[in-house]
Amino acid sequence: MNSKELYEALANHEGDARFSWFKHERHGYPPFIFNLMTGKDRALLYQWYTETQEQWPYGDGASGFTTMSTVAGFLLGSGIRSMVQCGHYVGFSTIVLGLVFRYMGIKNAMYSMDVHETAHEYTLKWVQRFGLGNYVHCVLRDSSDPANIVDARQYFSGSIESVFIDSAHTYSHTVKEINIWWKEISPGGFMFLHDVSDIAKSYDVDNRGGVKLALLEHLDEFSCQAMLINSKWKNGSIYTDPCGLGILQRPLGSSLV
Ligand SMILES: C[S@@+](CC[C@H](N)C(=O)[O-])C[C@H]1O[C@@H](n2cnc3c(N)ncnc32)[C@H](O)[C@@H]1O
Numbered sequence: 345m346n347s348k349e350l351y352e353a354l355a356n357h358e359g360d361a362r363f364s365w366f367k368h369e370r371h372g373y374p375p376f377i378f379n380l381m382t383g384k385d386r387a388l389l390y391q392w393y394t395e396t397q398e399q400w401p402y403g404d405g406a407s408g409f410t411t412m413s414t415v416a417g418f419l420l421g422s423g424i425r426s427m428v429q430c431g432h433y434v435g436f437s438t439i440v441l442g443l444v445f446r447y448m449g450i451k452n453a454m455y456s457m458d459v460h461e462t463a464h465e466y467t468l469k470w471v472q473r474f475g476l477g478n479y480v481h482c483v484l485r486d487s488s489d490p491a492n493i494v495d496a497r498q499y500f501s502g503s504i505e506s507v508f509i510d511s512a513h514t515y516s517h518t519v520k521e522i523n524i525w526w527k528e529i530s531p532g533g534f535m536f537l538h539d540v541s542d543i544a545k546s547y548d549v550d551n552r553g554g555v556k557l558a559l560l561e562h563l564d565e566f567s568c569q570a571m572l573i574n575s576k577w578k579n580g581s582i583y584t585d586p587c588g589l590g591i592l593q594r595p596l597g598s599s600l601v
Pocket residue numbers: 405406407408430431432433434435436437438457458459460463485486487488510511512517
């Protein structure tokens with residue numbers, strides 16, 4: 345399957361939010377990440393879309409190619425060698441970014457956590473199908489558990505150059521994640537947070553302000569370079585993910601904050 349064939353199959357597929365990127369009026373082309381994949385990967389990805397639609401029918405929880413293209417651009421543009429991922433769900437971002445790391449030739453590149461046992465098992469199955477076992481490592485554990493730090497450090501051959509947070513979405517859990525992972529990122533490295541928009545605040549089951557508030561408080565506390573994309577999303581925004589994306593860079597030359 346080539347990139348255009350996969351794009352057309354997904355754009356013409358009836359279905360839920362998983363397929364919306366391919367139907368958006370701005371996206372009349374395959375995401376560039378398709379071009380880093382083999383024909384077999386693309387056929388498998390199509391199977392992933394159709395199987396998750398059947399087996400995880402309310403599973404719109406995966407991020408999409410707006411987020412993946414942005415994050416992959418950072419990885420590819422700067423040769424970022426490691427990523428801690430909080431929340432893999434049924435494997436979308438783990439597989440897509442795992443394939444990007446494979447393209448870059450970087451093994452032991454992604455350490456990913458989730459607490460949902462069935463989703464975790466499902467992700468493991470797909471990681472194996474894609475042959476990504478040398479590139480990503482998935483664990484069943486709360487992503488705010490500091491025990492992950494030791495394991496993640498052991499897994500990577502170098503330091504942690506990026507963190508991607510897309511997990512519980514509550515204010516309190518995001519605060520804990522930011523607190524444990526921010527100080528682990530090497531100076532100049534990145535933290536990406538999905539769901540920083542006002543509308544994504546509704547994903548906070550405690551209704552306390554979600555990822556956005558946790559992030560804004562963090563910015564107040566530590567001075568760092570940051571961009572909150574679509575934080576005040578409105579219909580017609582050029583960036584096509586209403587959930588938004590936060591991108592923070594750890595200050596250079598600082599070891600602790
Ligand atoms: C939005 S989904 C992740 C989607 C994934 N990043 C993707 O793009 O395909 C959120 C995931 O976070 C997981 N999660 C919720 N609470 C968590 C916690 N305390 N620790 C780790 N993962 C958690 C959920 O089980 C769910 O699978």
